[in-house]
Amino acid sequence: MEDSNTCRLQYLLTFGPEEFAAALRRLKPGKSPGLDSIFLEFILQAGSALKSWFCEFLNSCMRQLKIPKIWRRALVEAIPKPEKPPGYPKSYRPVSLLCVPFKILERLIYGRVETITHPEAGFRHGRSAVDQVTLLTQDIEDSFSAEKKAGAVFVDLTAAYDTVWHRGLTCNMLRLLPDKHMVHMMMEMVSNRSFTLASK
Numbered sequence: 001m002e003d004s005n006t007c008r009l010q011y012l013l014t015f016g017p018e019e020f021a022a023a024l025r026r027l028k029p030g031k032s033p034g035l036d037s038i039f040l041e042f043i044l045q046a047g048s049a050l051k052s053w054f055c056e057f058l059n060s061c062m063r064q065l066k067i068p069k070i071w072r073r074a075l076v077e078a079i080p081k082p083e084k085p086p087g088y089p090k091s092y093r094p095v096s097l098l099c100v101p102f103k104i105l106e107r108l109i110y111g112r113v114e115t116i117t118h119p120e121a122g123f124r125h126g127r128s129a130v131d132q133v134t135l136l137t138q139d140i141e142d143s144f145s146a147e148k149k150a151g152a153v154f155v156d157l158t159a160a161y162d163t164v165w166h167r168g169l170t171c172n173m174l175r176l177l178p179d180k181h182m183v184h185m186m187m188e189m190v191s192n193r194s195f196t197l198a199s200k
Contacts, residue, residue, distance in 0.1 A: 015062070015108045020055040023107035027100070034099035035075050035196060043100065058105050065181070065188055071102040073194050102189070109186060113177060166190065 015023075024044060033039045043054065061067050075097040084091035136152060143150035166187065173183045 014059050015055060017052065017055060019108055019111055020051065020058075020104075022111055023104050026107045026111075027103055032077070032097050034070075034097045034102070035073050036070050036099045036101070038100045040100050040103075043104070054101070054104075058101070058108060061105065062182075062185055065185055067102065067105070067189060071099050071105075071189075072192055073196055074098050075196050106189070109182060109189075112179075112182065 024040075027040050029040050029044065031040065043051070046054070077095050077097065078092035079095050080086060081091050081093055140150045170183065170187050173186065174180060177183055
């Protein structure tokens with residue numbers, strides 16, 4: 001019994017070459033690198049031996065529940081908005097650049113959990129917030145047809161991902177996912193983040 005549990009745990013903590021290739025396909029090339037200066041193209045153009053090594057390195061991170069410190073840091077660049085005066089802070093859009101290896105690990109984990117979890121529309125693969133706008137429009141039309149009043153409340157959380165209640169998220173993930181080790185890894189990845197402003 002213990003051997004079967006060990007084998008199952010080993011499988012859950014090991015990403016295969018197919019999963020690694022699928023994770024790479026989910027990333028968009030041509031993006032700026034993070035603080036480690038590793039471009040996605042470096043990994044896409046690498047040989048099979050280097051890709052195998054890199055996949056095993058990510059598996060090692062999973063097994064040990066540790067990620068390199070540099071992956072916890074994001075490089076923040078200010079991108080000027082088109083046709084906006086350069087002298088105002090609101091004329092720039094901040095972009096947070098994560099390290100590409102970290103993004104690959106994210107996609108690997110997402111590939112495992114997306115079949116189990118059912119996140120809200122707007123965050124599902126192949127879905128967008130347009131679904132919610134359509135639903136709201138239909139609710140308004142239905143209320144108008146029934147000669148009733150319709151109301152809506154819109155809540156915009158500044159930096160919504162930074163305001164997530166981590167303990168509550170952990171509890172929900174432990175309820176949804178059968179693999180507690182992966183949940184611990186996910187919490188490891190979102191904790192103790194820091195940001196570095198890019199200097200021009």
